[in-house]
Amino acid sequence: MPQDHRTITVSLTADPYPILIGEGLLGRLGSFLIERGFQSGTRVLVVTNPEVQGFHGAEALTGLESSGFVVRTLVLEAGEERKTPATVAAIHDAAFAHRLERSSLIVALGGGVVGDMAGFAAATWLRGIAVVQVPTTLLAMVDAAIGGKTGVNHPGGKNLIGAFHQPKLVLIDPRVLVTLPEREFRAGMAEVIKYAVIGDEQLFNDLEQAAERDPRGALASREAMGPELLQRLLERSAAAKARVVAADEREGGLRAILNYGHTLGHAVENLSGYGTWLHGEAVGLGMIAAGDIAVAMGLWSQADQDRQRRLVAAAGLPMGWPALDPDVVLTALQADKKVRQGKVRFVLPTGVGSVTIRDDVDPATIRAALAVAASNVVFR
Amino acid sequence: MPQDHRTITVSLTADPYPILIGEGLLGRLGSFLIERGFQSGTRVLVVTNPEVQGFHGAEALTGLESSGFVVRTLVLEAGEERKTPATVAAIHDAAFAHRLERSSLIVALGGGVVGDMAGFAAATWLRGIAVVQVPTTLLAMVDAAIGGKTGVNHPGGKNLIGAFHQPKLVLIDPRVLVTLPEREFRAGMAEVIKYAVIGDEQLFNDLEQAAERDPRGALASREAMGPELLQRLLERSAAAKARVVAADEREGGLRAILNYGHTLGHAVENLSGYGTWLHGEAVGLGMIAAGDIAVAMGLWSQADQDRQRRLVAAAGLPMGWPALDPDVVLTALQADKKVRQGKVRFVLPTGVGSVTIRDDVDPATIRAALAVAASNVVFR
Ligand SMILES: NC(=O)c1ccc[n+]([C@@H]2O[C@H](COP(=O)([O-])OP(=O)(O)OC[C@H]3O[C@@H](n4cnc5c(N)ncnc54)[C@H](O)[C@@H]3O)[C@@H](O)[C@H]2O)c1
Ligand SMILES: NC(=O)c1ccc[n+]([C@@H]2O[C@H](COP(=O)([O-])OP(=O)(O)OC[C@H]3O[C@@H](n4cnc5c(N)ncnc54)[C@H](O)[C@@H]3O)[C@@H](O)[C@H]2O)c1
Ligand SMILES: [Zn+2]
Ligand SMILES: [Zn+2]
Numbered sequence: 001m002p003q004d005h006r007t008i009t010v011s012l013t014a015d016p017y018p019i020l021i022g023e024g025l026l027g028r029l030g031s032f033l034i035e036r037g038f039q040s041g042t043r044v045l046v047v048t049n050p051e052v053q054g055f056h057g058a059e060a061l062t063g064l065e066s067s068g069f070v071v072r073t074l075v076l077e078a079g080e081e082r083k084t085p086a087t088v089a090a091i092h093d094a095a096f097a098h099r100l101e102r103s104s105l106i107v108a109l110g111g112g113v114v115g116d117m118a119g120f121a122a123a124t125w126l127r128g129i130a131v132v133q134v135p136t137t138l139l140a141m142v143d144a145a146i147g148g149k150t151g152v153n154h155p156g157g158k159n160l161i162g163a164f165h166q167p168k169l170v171l172i173d174p175r176v177l178v179t180l181p182e183r184e185f186r187a188g189m190a191e192v193i194k195y196a197v198i199g200d201e202q203l204f205n206d207l208e209q210a211a212e213r214d215p216r217g218a219l220a221s222r223e224a225m226g227p228e229l230l231q232r233l234l235e236r237s238a239a240a241k242a243r244v245v246a247a248d249e250r251e252g253g254l255r256a257i258l259n260y261g262h263t264l265g266h267a268v269e270n271l272s273g274y275g276t277w278l279h280g281e282a283v284g285l286g287m288i289a290a291g292d293i294a295v296a297m298g299l300w301s302q303a304d305q306d307r308q309r310r311l312v313a314a315a316g317l318p319m320g321w322p323a324l325d326p327d328v329v330l331t332a333l334q335a336d337k338k339v340r341q342g343k344v345r346f347v348l349p350t351g352v353g354s355v356t357i358r359d360d361v362d363p364a365t366i367r368a369a370l371a372v373a374a375s376n377v378v379f380r
Numbered sequence: 381m382p383q384d385h386r387t388i389t390v391s392l393t394a395d396p397y398p399i400l401i402g403e404g405l406l407g408r409l410g411s412f413l414i415e416r417g418f419q420s421g422t423r424v425l426v427v428t429n430p431e432v433q434g435f436h437g438a439e440a441l442t443g444l445e446s447s448g449f450v451v452r453t454l455v456l457e458a459g460e461e462r463k464t465p466a467t468v469a470a471i472h473d474a475a476f477a478h479r480l481e482r483s484s485l486i487v488a489l490g491g492g493v494v495g496d497m498a499g500f501a502a503a504t505w506l507r508g509i510a511v512v513q514v515p516t517t518l519l520a521m522v523d524a525a526i527g528g529k530t531g532v533n534h535p536g537g538k539n540l541i542g543a544f545h546q547p548k549l550v551l552i553d554p555r556v557l558v559t560l561p562e563r564e565f566r567a568g569m570a571e572v573i574k575y576a577v578i579g580d581e582q583l584f585n586d587l588e589q590a591a592e593r594d595p596r597g598a599l600a601s602r603e604a605m606g607p608e609l610l611q612r613l614l615e616r617s618a619a620a621k622a623r624v625v626a627a628d629e630r631e632g633g634l635r636a637i638l639n640y641g642h643t644l645g646h647a648v649e650n651l652s653g654y655g656t657w658l659h660g661e662a663v664g665l666g667m668i669a670a671g672d673i674a675v676a677m678g679l680w681s682q683a684d685q686d687r688q689r690r691l692v693a694a695a696g697l698p699m700g701w702p703a704l705d706p707d708v709v710l711t712a713l714q715a716d717k718k719v720r721q722g723k724v725r726f727v728l729p730t731g732v733g734s735v736t737i738r739d740d741v742d743p744a745t746i747r748a749a750l751a752v753a754a755s756n757v758v759f760r
Contacts, residue, residue, distance in 0.1 A: 160506060
């Protein structure tokens with residue numbers, strides 16, 4: 001078979017797994033599973049949601065059945081508000097009805113919501129059966145599907161209930177992004193830019209080069225960027241995530257750098273009420289604010305901050321947020337999971353491709369960054 | 381501090397943990413946690429049930445608070461019928477209300493039901509926080525609390541929902557058994573005899589020696605056996621379980637030998653309706669039946685089978701079961717989780733202290749063993 005795709009390995013000591021990236025891979029899912037050691041005849045429960053099922057369910061099903069897998073598909077409403085233990089229970093019911101055994105498999109076909117729920121259901125069925133992640137949003141491809149974090153929401157907070165459960169395989173077929181709403185695509189680009197800033201100068205340069213063509217939109221859609229750049233940024237992002245995960249599987253330390261842009265991002269996301277901002281949009285804003293803080297602290301240059309800002313703009317992401325009461329934001333920061341002993345932890349850029357973690361950011365500096373962000377036009 | 385207790389280590393590569401066994405340890409729980417690296421001031425959620433809370437809750441609380449832990453106790457009804465996702469949700473609610481963090485701790489204070497549920501809740505809160513098992517039934521001390529199997533029941537079957545989540549510490553204080561109903565004590569003895577048969581001839585001999593004093597009851601209660609033998613059998617049983625778990629953490633192979641007596645035991649337990657037999661009682665019967673099968677297959681001697689039978693009798697366990705339709709039993713066996721590709725897997729003794737795993741047991745042999753078991757007096 002010609003090498004029509006790239007393989008990136010998540011090098012865990014216990015059970016390393018491949019991330020496959022390439023156009024048209026979805027229809028060959030079954031043969032990749034066979035290569036990975038699953039046997040023809042294995043029972044598979046595909047978990048997906050109505051949109052994704054409508055666009056891509058048939059291809060996934062054919063891709064599995066043509067290799068002899070015994071497939072049942074569970075189609076669930078999978079909005080963030082449905083990411084609950086009740087939905088996990090529905091997946092467990094389907095696992096029981098489809099008589100999944102320890103050697104069986106759950107395939108998560110969808111965005112991060114489907115991936116997190118199906119992954120958690122797999123983690124907790126028969127004390128853990130295999131899961132394969134087939135992400136269909138850009139965000140899930142570059143982030144959620146890789147690294148084994150699974151879970152659902154508790155009334156008290158997002159992702160409070162969950163488990164680490166690494167997938168056996170991640171299959172990324174950029175072609176499924178054809179049907180993804182552009183706003184979702186842009187939100188995913190925020191995480192791509194994140195990987196560039198925290199550790200991949202080459203990726204940053206690639207994105208910058210494309211952005212120069214159209215500073216307001218060259219990175220804002222699959223069409224605008226074209227298949228080569230898309231393939232490249234998927235590879236670089238997946239590799240970045242894989243590296244961090246391999247170095248810190250259980251989020252002991254290094255993995256914290258993945259929270260770049262997320263400290264203020266989360267606060268604003270929460271304060272605005274879920275649904276106002278997409279996660280990636282809030283992260284885009286959070287990165288700009290973190291960049292301003294880093295400039296104020298003398299950690300990185302205004303020139304680099306301007307470069308970052310141009311990338312965020314070229315991805316069509318919002319460049320400013322409504323004026324929020326800074327005291328309210330500071331209080332929200334304190335309530336965040338990333339707080340240790342009352343100190344707010346910020347990931348701050350020190351150059352293109354490098355960051356540092358600081359818990360000594362002066363509240364006044366945070367206020368100033370908030371004021372700058374609020375002074376920008378909000379184009380949503 | 382004088383060495384007034386024994387420590388057995390579960391030698392897992394990733395995170396080995398101690399099992400502490402000794403009279404009066406419960407009141408010193410906090411200091412053992414400090415020794416294990418937990419910090420004074422850590423938030424602790426104790427999960428228990430009304431009986432255990434009534435008898436031992438105060439001592440556990442004092443034991444924790446005197447070392448500076450910040451404790452909240454959740455008292456739950458914890459019958460097998462309450463071992464459900466709904467109860468896990470209640471534990472999660474308490475975890476949230478008590479503001480448990482990644483560094484916090486859940487203490488399971490109770491029998492296997494509490495241990496399995498609290499362990500699973502810990503496994504799935506914030507993607508896994510620490511759990512400490514403080515078993516208060518004999519069965520939980522020698523079996524359920526050690527090895528990291530946690531979970532709850534699904535309407536379709538027992539323990540279908542769960543996770544592997546090893547405790548940070550297992551604290552066994554035989555003194556809490558003073559309040560345990562004797563029938564529960566005897567049920568636990570079945571698992572002790574199991575360890576003796578599958579791998580500990582010395583333990584078998586110790587039990588046998590005691591049994592000679594009173595073949596109908598010397599092993600049937602804490603009082604009858606006395607504290608020295610109790611301490612010894614707790615140590616040997618915990619060590620046996622620890623060895624098997626260390627060799628096969630995720631139940632890939634060796635751990636199957638722990639199912640000695642469980643193949644027919646489970647079938648009879650299920651067919652009689654839950655609640656008719658305690659698990660250990662069914663296991664006692666299952667071991668006798670497995671012994672008969674092994675004799676019939678020429679795997680072990682009638683003399684050894686008689687020795688095993690005497691131990692089961694001395695533990696005051698039922699020695700026979702009602703005549704069940706053998707076809708119904710055989711069908712139930714097929715439905716059991718221990719079936720692989722339609723073959724029923726039996727753990728069969730080949731001597732005192734050794735077993736073999738066989739999936740080629742002739743149905744006629746199983747029928748014969750069932751008939752023998754049914755011909756015995758059922759004294760319940
Ligand atoms: N596990 C992790 O490490 C991790 C990391 C980041 C985010 N997450 C989680 O991921 C979730 C967000 O994921 P998301 O951004 O993918 O959102 P999502 O899963 O909600 O999907 C966004 C929308 O896109 C639709 N969609 C998905 N694929 C499509 C396609 N190919 N064509 C058309 N429509 C499609 C979905 O139906 C949905 O309406 C959050 O719950 C977040 O907590 C998890
Ligand atoms: N995780 C494992 O590896 C594993 C192994 C074996 C069994 N189990 C599970 O364990 C459960 C059975 O556990 P169990 O036999 O301990 O039963 P249990 O937890 O139901 O306890 C039995 C009864 O004893 C009472 N009790 C407990 N300690 C007491 C004490 N010190 N004084 C007075 N009363 C006390 C309880 O309130 C309960 O009524 C089952 O759900 C089974 O699936 C798990
Ligand atoms: Zn993110
Ligand atoms: Zn048992």
